[in-house]
Amino acid sequence: MRGRSVSGTGTAFARRVIRPSRALPLAALSALVACAPISSAPEGDDAEARHDEMVALFGPGTEVDPSRITHILLVGDSHQLGELPLHAALTRARKQLSVFPNDQVVLFITKDVTADDLAGTGAKLVTEQDLGGVELGDIQALAAAELVEVLDRFDRIASIDFYGHSSPFGVLLETSTPDHTLNADTPHDLARLHDNFARDRHPYITLNGCNGAAETAPELSALLELPVAGALTGTMFQTIMSDGHWYFDDPAFYPAGLKRATKNLVSFAADWAQPACWKGSCTRMKPQDSPYRGVWAVPKTGFQYGLSHYKFFCRYDDADGTCQKGMIQSLYAWPSIHALTPGSSDAAVGDVLVDWFCSAAADATRYETCASGLRSAVAANAGYATMKSSRDFTLECDMNGCDQELRCATPNGYPKQGTCAWVDAACPTGALADSASCKKKNTEKMTSVREWQAFMEGHHQLQQQ
Numbered sequence: 380m381r382g383r384s385v386s387g388t389g390t391a392f393a394r395r396v397i398r399p400s401r402a403l404p405l406a407a408l409s410a411l412v413a414c415a416p417i418s419s420a421p422e423g424d425d426a427e428a429r430h431d432e433m434v435a436l437f438g439p440g441t442e443v444d445p446s447r448i449t450h451i452l453l454v455g456d457s458h459q460l461g462e463l464p465l466h467a468a469l470t471r472a473r474k475q476l477s478v479f480p481n482d483q484v485v486l487f488i489t490k491d492v493t494a495d496d497l498a499g500t501g502a503k504l505v506t507e508q509d510l511g512g513v514e515l516g517d518i519q520a521l522a523a524a525e526l527v528e529v530l531d532r533f534d535r536i537a538s539i540d541f542y543g544h545s546s547p548f549g550v551l552l553e554t555s556t557p558d559h560t561l562n563a564d565t566p567h568d569l570a571r572l573h574d575n576f577a578r579d580r581h582p583y584i585t586l587n588g589c590n591g592a593a594e595t596a597p598e599l600s601a602l603l604e605l606p607v608a609g610a611l612t613g614t615m616f617q618t619i620m621s622d623g624h625w626y627f628d629d630p631a632f633y634p635a636g637l638k639r640a641t642k643n644l645v646s647f648a649a650d651w652a653q654p655a656c657w658k659g660s661c662t663r664m665k666p667q668d669s670p671y672r673g674v675w676a677v678p679k680t681g682f683q684y685g686l687s688h689y690k691f692f693c694r695y696d697d698a699d700g701t702c703q704k705g706m707i708q709s710l711y712a713w714p715s716i717h718a719l720t721p722g723s724s725d726a727a728v729g730d731v732l733v734d735w736f737c738s739a740a741a742d743a744t745r746y747e748t749c750a751s752g753l754r755s756a757v758a759a760n761a762g763y764a765t766m767k768s769s770r771d772f773t774l775e776c777d778m779n780g781c782d783q784e785l786r787c788a789t790p791n792g793y794p795k796q797g798t799c800a801w802v803d804a805a806c807p808t809g810a811l812a813d814s815a816s817c818k819k820k821n822t823e824k825m826t827s828v829r830e831w832q833a834f835m836e837g838h839h840q841l842q843q844q
Contacts, residue, residue, distance in 0.1 A: 413460060413544050413614050413664060414589030414673045433492075434515040435502040437472040437484040442508050443515070445532045447483040448577055450475045450712075453561075455521070455543025455588070456551035457491035463616045464542040465492050467587065469500055469659025470643070471540055475712045477651045478720055482537060487529075489521050489543070489553045500659045521552040522559050523567040535577040538584070538709065542664060545588030545609075546675060547785060548794060549595055563598035573603050581841075583705035585689065587664040589613045590671060590682075593785050597692040604695040606705035610666040611774055611781075612685040613673055619643055619661045623716060624739045624746070627667075634743045648718040663714045665689075668738045668767040675787070675799045680812040684783050684801035686774045686826060687766040688736045691833070693778040702778060703837030710735065710834055721841050728838050729754070735834075736765045736827050757831050762824030771820040774801065777829065786812075 436443055437452075452468040465488065472484045486502060494504060505515050511532040530536070541561070544551045549562035563569060576582040584607040586596055591609025600607040617625040619640040626633035642653045643660040654660035670685030672678075693702035707728075711719050715731045737749035749765055756763030764770040775782040784806070788798035802810075806817035 413464065413542075413587070413616075414546065414671075414675070433488040433490065433521065434505045435486040435488060435497060436505050437469070437486060437502045438476050440483070441503060441505075443485055443505055443510060444483060445510060446534050448479070448481070448535045448537050448580060449483045449485055449533050450479075450537050451530065451533070451539045452484065452486045453521075453526075453539065453541040453543075453550075453552070454486060454488045454492060455541055455545070455561075456489060456553060457543055460543070460616075462492070462496050463662060464664075465496055466659040466662035467616065467664050468540065468542045469502065470646075470662050470714045471542075471712065472502070473651075473654060473660050474646060474714050475538070477647045477718070478711050479537070485533075487521060487526065499657075501654075502659075523552060523561050523569075524558065526552065526561070527567055527569055527572065531571055531575060533575055535580075536572070536575050537577050537580045537582050538712070540585045540587065541591075542587045545586060545591045545595070547590040547593035547595075547787075547799065550586055550588055550591060562595050563602045569599070570602050576603070576605065578701070581701060581704035581708045581837075583607065583691075583709045585609070585709055587614060587689075589673065590675070592686075592690045592692065596690070597694050597780055600692045601694040604701075606691050606693045606702045606709075608689040608691040608706075608709065610686075611690055611776075612669065612671040612682065612687065613667045614664045615667055617663050617665050618656070619645065625663065625665070625714075625716070625734065626739050627665075632741055633739070634741055643714070645716050646714045646718060648720070651718070665738065668765065670766075670769050670772065670801075674796050675794070676797070677800045677812050678797060680800050680818075682785075682799065682801045683769075683812060683818050684772045684774045684821075685766060685769065686776065687738065688827065688830070690774075690776055690826070691778070691830065692776075692780070694780070697778075700837070700840050703833045704840055705837070706834050707837030707841060721838075723838075725835065725838070728835060732831055732834055736831070738767070740767065753827065753831070756828050760828065762822075763828060764821075764824045765827050770824075772818065773821050773824055774826060775821050775823050776826050778833075 454465050454468050457464045475484050508515050513529050541550050549560040552561055553559045586609035592611050596607040596609035615627045618628040620626050620637040623645045642655055666687055668687035670682045672681035676682050691706050715734045717727050717731050719731050733750040737746055739746040752763050764773040766773055783801045784804055785801050787794040800812035802817040803819045810817055
């Protein structure tokens with residue numbers, strides 16, 4: 380399979396949106412996708428005058444130790460999303476510590492989150508510590524170069540997980556300008572982090588935002604020689620409901636009669652204190668199970684192709700199986716329907732993989748239909764598409780890239796919103812996105828099956844160590 384980069388430029392380009400009132404109900408907020416925001420006027424509030432105490436430590440201790448095994452959580456641009464990116468990150472933080480209790484979890488948080496938002500969650504602000512010449516309490520904005528400078532102080536990074544708005548061309552840390560957008564562009568000097576990862580712990584990166592795998596994930600994988608996952612469509616927020624499954628938190632997406640859980644009783648081991656949902660233990664992000672039709676897409680066609688689960692890329696020479704091992708390490712720490720650990724059975728891993736690939740829906744049979752079809756396809760090594768809609772137009776990807784191409788108009792060297800579409804590689808330059816040569820059915824549909832096999836192979840490799 381040919382690995383393909385996005386045509387056009389890799390320069391990140393996204394504009395800000397105006398933050399809505401925090402009085403919006405949770406369901407209204409969580410129905411929003413975490414994509415690069417719609418264009419709007421620049422902020423006019425008092426953000427510059429506000430002190431951003433934006434480094435927090437989750438778990439035991441009061442000071443950050445850069446020499447310890449560390450999981451980094453980046454809470455990025457959260458405009459119009461309220462506290463949902465923070466709560467998704469905190470849920471991940473709890474899961475990290477429940478699986479790896481001796482590790483350290485550090486959160487870098489944008490100005491969209493306040494100290495009051497952290498109160499009672501278990502995360503502690505770090506405001507007085509100097510970290511290799513950087514006074515953590517004095518950080519005022521999460522600029523890409525500044526973030527890399529701070530991350531370079533950590534000697535043993537086990538994982539980096541981003542939560543917030545993103546585009547096909549980068550994840551938004553705080554503002555829309557390139558210096559606050561994280562991608563593989565050299566001005567940020569992200570390559571300097573290559574040797575900061577704890578390679579013996581099989582590190583990985585996940586980008587939890589819209590279309591993070593269109594360009595950013597494979598490029599970061601090549602740059603850092605790590606498995607990196609991202610979405611190939613829009614992402615939405617899910618919560619645990621009273622039946623123990625995760626649903627997009629809107630009545631249109633879950634069966635009638637279900638209620639939101641008040642505690643997460645499924646994702647953590649029995650000896651782990653069951654945290655209340657309001658503390659940040661019941662929220663996660665997951666790709667929608669249909670192609671993206673947001674602000675970057677051609678309005679008539681949308682992105683045409685999609686993939687309804689996060690896709691890992693390992694675009695480097697991987698002679699030692701670091702790709703599969705990193706993938707399964709990320710799955711152990713993913714909030715799901717079981718308290719998965721490295722010692723879990725294949726059956727338990729399989730159940731979580733079903734949850735990874737298939738989305739529960741208002742139609743209660745949808746999840747079981749997807750689960751049955753996917754398990755049968757894996758057993759037969761046959762193709763299967765886990766999307767609910769446009770199943771014949773699932774993206775066909777391997778660890779290097781996708782057969783289809785994402786094309787955008789790039790006036791002045793920047794991708795333009797409303798002009799992008801995934802198209803078949805045979806699509807002629809300048810052709811309309813919905814022409815027959817640009818949207819051909821995918822007859823293979825092997826991406827999800829190969830990804831399942833890679834996760835399971837990583838699990839077996841770690842158990843043999």
